[in-house]
Amino acid sequence: DQQVKQNSPSLSVQEGRISILNCDYTNSMFDYFLWYKKYPAEGPTFLISISSIKDKNEDGRFTVFLNKSAKHLSLHIVPSQPGDSAVYFCAASAGGGSNYKLTFGKGTLLTVNP
Amino acid sequence: DAGITQSPRHKVTETGTPVTLRCHQTENHRYMYWYRQDPGHGLRLIHYSYGVKDTDKGEVSDGYSVSRSKTEDFLLTLESATSSQTSVYFCAISESGTSGDQSTDTQYFGPGTRLTVL
Numbered sequence: 001d002q003q004v005k006q007n008s009p010s011l012s013v014q015e016g017r018i019s020i021l022n023c024d025y026t027n028s029m030f031d032y033f034l035w036y037k038k039y040p041a042e043g044p045t046f047l048i049s050i051s052s053i054k055d056k057n058e059d060g061r062f063t064v065f066l067n068k069s070a071k072h073l074s075l076h077i078v079p080s081q082p083g084d085s086a087v088y089f090c091a092a093s094a095g096g097g098s099n100y101k102l103t104f105g106k107g108t109l110l111t112v113n114p
Numbered sequence: 115d116a117g118i119t120q121s122p123r124h125k126v127t128e129t130g131t132p133v134t135l136r137c138h139q140t141e142n143h144r145y146m147y148w149y150r151q152d153p154g155h156g157l158r159l160i161h162y163s164y165g166v167k168d169t170d171k172g173e174v175s176d177g178y179s180v181s182r183s184k185t186e187d188f189l190l191t192l193e194s195a196t197s198s199q200t201s202v203y204f205c206a207i208s209e210s211g212t213s214g215d216q217s218t219d220t221q222y223f224g225p226g227t228r229l230t231v232l
Contacts, residue, residue, distance in 0.1 A: 032218060034221075042225060043204055043226050044157070046220055046221075046222060091157075100219040101162060101172065102221055103159075104157040104158070105156055
């Protein structure tokens, strides 16, 4: 049973345009959500997070939106740059009772074309 | 960058041999985690530790054991490696942050170990 789903294995966008990566979850106990970026042969790098008490969080070109009723979150990258080309993982945590274990989606490969 | 190192970075071994991977942190974080990454599966939790000598299983723990005798080191052992354990292994650390009742914990990952079992 996959609790965190990234239904798009890949996404291709033009440089300067918006990239929108989507993530759905099924566990209503998740209260903290994170996005990681991963380049080949490197470890995942933390990008941005959002707590379930918020519906939006921004950090520079990156914005994460959370729709709790739909159990859906999305990552917006504006404007997209070729260096953003990587695999993006969505992850969720159910908080202290779970010892902060993260459940990951399978990832979306973003390609930003010059 | 969080101070996390993994060793070795690459290893090739044969079926049936024991293998130990090491994760070392300089951040004094309480929580440490071992994940494996496989095509089509994302990252899956193998084992984690919430303190020295305190460990628990993740979703794919069969065939793996862990030990944490010091805050800074978390070892992952494959007692008898199998070809299905060929994977990339990542260690992560976190401080277990909260803001009121909300979790704000963020995990930071090491560079990974690529393990091939022939």
